[in-house]
Amino acid sequence: MEYGRIFNFSAGPAIMPVEVLEEVAAEVLNYRGSGMSVMEMSHRSKVFETIRNEAEADLRILMGIPDNYKVLFIQGGATLQFAMVPINLLQNGVADYIVTGAWSEKAYKEARKYGKINLLASGKASNYSAIPDVSDLPVSPDADYVYICENETIHGTTYSELPNTRGKILVSDQSSMFLSKPCNVADYGMIYAGVQKNVGPAGMVVAIIREDLIRKDLDPKTPVYLRYDTHAENDSMYNTPNSWAIYVCGKVFKYLLRNGGLAEMDKRNIEKAKILYDYLDESKLFHGTVAAKDRSLMNVPFVTGDAEKDAAAVKAMKEAGFENLKGHKSVGGLRASIYNAMPKEGVEALVDFLKKYEGV
Amino acid sequence: MEYGRIFNFSAGPAIMPVEVLEEVAAEVLNYRGSGMSVMEMSHRSKVFETIRNEAEADLRILMGIPDNYKVLFIQGGATLQFAMVPINLLQNGVADYIVTGAWSEKAYKEARKYGKINLLASGKASNYSAIPDVSDLPVSPDADYVYICENETIHGTTYSELPNTRGKILVSDQSSMFLSKPCNVADYGMIYAGVQKNVGPAGMVVAIIREDLIRKDLDPKTPVYLRYDTHAENDSMYNTPNSWAIYVCGKVFKYLLRNGGLAEMDKRNIEKAKILYDYLDESKLFHGTVAAKDRSLMNVPFVTGDAEKDAAAVKAMKEAGFENLKGHKSVGGLRASIYNAMPKEGVEALVDFLKKYEGV
Numbered sequence A, B: 001m002e003y004g005r006i007f008n009f010s011a012g013p014a015i016m017p018v019e020v021l022e023e024v025a026a027e028v029l030n031y032r033g034s035g036m037s038v039m040e041m042s043h044r045s046k047v048f049e050t051i052r053n054e055a056e057a058d059l060r061i062l063m064g065i066p067d068n069y070k071v072l073f074i075q076g077g078a079t080l081q082f083a084m085v086p087i088n089l090l091q092n093g094v095a096d097y098i099v100t101g102a103w104s105e106k107a108y109k110e111a112r113k114y115g116k117i118n119l120l121a122s123g124k125a126s127n128y129s130a131i132p133d134v135s136d137l138p139v140s141p142d143a144d145y146v147y148i149c150e151n152e153t154i155h156g157t158t159y160s161e162l163p164n165t166r167g168k169i170l171v172s173d174q175s176s177m178f179l180s181k182p183c184n185v186a187d188y189g190m191i192y193a194g195v196q197k198n199v200g201p202a203g204m205v206v207a208i209i210r211e212d213l214i215r216k217d218l219d220p221k222t223p224v225y226l227r228y229d230t231h232a233e234n235d236s237m238y239n240t241p242n243s244w245a246i247y248v249c250g251k252v253f254k255y256l257l258r259n260g261g262l263a264e265m266d267k268r269n270i271e272k273a274k275i276l277y278d279y280l281d282e283s284k285l286f287h288g289t290v291a292a293k294d295r296s297l298m299n300v301p302f303v304t305g306d307a308e309k310d311a312a313a314v315k316a317m318k319e320a321g322f323e324n325l326k327g328h329k330s331v332g333g334l335r336a337s338i339y340n341a342m343p344k345e346g347v348e349a350l351v352d353f354l355k356k357y358e359g360v
Helices: A017-029 A046-063 A076-087 A102-111 A228-233 A241-259 A262-281 A307-319 A344-358 B016-028 B046-061 B076-091 B102-111 B228-233 B243-258 B259-283 B307-319 B344-358
Strands: A069-074 A094-099 A116-122 A146-149 A171-173 A190-194 A205-209 A299-303 A332-336 B069-074 B096-101 B115-124 B148-149 B168-171 B190-194 B205-210 B297-304 B334-339
Touching: A017 A241, A017 A299, A046 A069, A046 A262, A046 B344, A069 A228, A069 B243, A076 A171, A076 A190, A076 A205, A094 A102, A102 A116, A102 A146, A102 A171, A146 A344, A205 A228, A205 B168, A241 A262, A241 B016, A241 B243, A262 A299, A262 A344, A262 B096, A262 B297, A307 A332, B046 B069, B046 B190, B046 B259, B069 B076, B076 B102, B076 B168, B076 B190, B076 B205, B096 B102, B102 B115, B102 B148, B102 B168, B102 B334, B205 B228, B243 B259, B259 B297, B307 B344
Parallel strands: A094 A116, A094 A146, A146 A171, A171 A190, B096 B115, B096 B148, B148 B168, B168 B190
Antiparallel strands: A069 A205, A190 A205, A299 A332, B069 B205, B190 B205, B297 B334
């Protein structure tokens, strides 16, 4: 492939569009006549302010973010959000969590430090191979919010429809499906996503939060960096942000806009995932691990049913130039992450290889 | 200049070595035959593990970090450290802070949320134009640590000698002087630095902390991301780190090692700063704002004594291609930040311009 690049199926940090990387490479030593790299730019300079403001404006167009939602750029990954969400959003001290895999489980455990956190539903009985029925759950009357991880990167599940929260605020970790399909932001009180899955370089979360949920009456011991109002009132520039991530993500937002936006990404992602799932459904060697209705379009875990055979297949794939297909250490098996930037050709090449490997 | 680059006197993010940026540019689309950008690499992959481990190993050589100190890479900037330091290090609940400018003042204010924080000494009476005498201070007998900001980026002061802590642990924010001169790490319990001043791109702090200070018996409500033990026990990979910053900083560490290390940087920085301070001491138009013994070699604030004249000078400098010489909005005036990567030629060119501007 161009530049000697390979098909990279990493779950994150993950594949990015080549044309975005070409732009980045061309600007490393001198960003558009500024005489400096974006890495060397004062975050208070006019040139960086433009980069930051365009990134936010483009994201707002891409997702159709309503005016009463703030867009925040925060460091510390989803892990820090696991604490910031309850610290900032608990008022009654009660929240309902739906646990559908490793990431919502981590969020649930962290939240329990800060209030009465109910396990509203869990997929544990199915070993997280399916999303539980979320159409009629006993949402706590005094819950400050209902929390989900909308796409579980490790277990490969996604919600086919959002839970019925009975009017309570929905908070969603969209990290591994962010910008993969259209999203009606008004359905949520808050969405956040680590950008290192489907957008750009690691080290930044995008948080989209309804303004009325940003409170000032927090526990006075709350670290200033962990308050959403700190970031909201300072356009995410209370302190130096991850300016490189803002810059690169901004380029990805523009790439998505000029390639048909989220509707087109959805179409492509459905098509790409179908190629892989169709093969897995027919294969005699491999099979997917997730119930058909709950399958992620982004992260596709599969197994042979035998750990040694799984390992042999990963090794053979690596030798053939398909990287990062080993399943997460906590679940084993194999996993292909096929984010927006994975071309259809990459999935086709993988399936061709798997067929040959299987001897079909 | 090469690549149309200019002399960039930004206080941070700030100038980086051209040869580091050249390497980065060449590797954006394919890092050394891996077939992918570092931005696209799983942080759990062998290739990234090597990048991370080399960065730490090189930093250890550069600073001579003893084996009983951990090196941590943490997101959230110095602002998050302002909270993490007291949250993690307070045991008796008492600490002594020396306030010498804007950044130690911010750290002091944040720390007061978490314990009995004493103002051990302050430069406020001199408007932070000098470091108070720190040779014989009434250190609290039960203080868990003494805190300093070793170089104040805004006020342009630095410590000519470290405070006498009477055996208490010294914690130092070295952000704007990190790696500018040799450092005896054993003099400190903990050093931390936001890397976006003197090293690399924004979005990461390097924390160097003595192992016995990393506690497990913290308040159970402490967010997992804010615990030093979380980062220490997982080689700073509990969650996805700012892998791009680790990569670029690693290149700067190698650049410093092959250019004579910190002793050589110190020599160059003394020489560079002398050119500027000598001019300011002689100038009839401009003068430095800091007592001679406490002058930073990194951040050089200066004024005419008239805000309008200051603004006119900043404008003229910008037109002549010298960027980011406006003083911080909180203090006004002018400021030249002359970090490791600023060549002597840059300082000479600035002084030549200032002389002509003054009409000498």
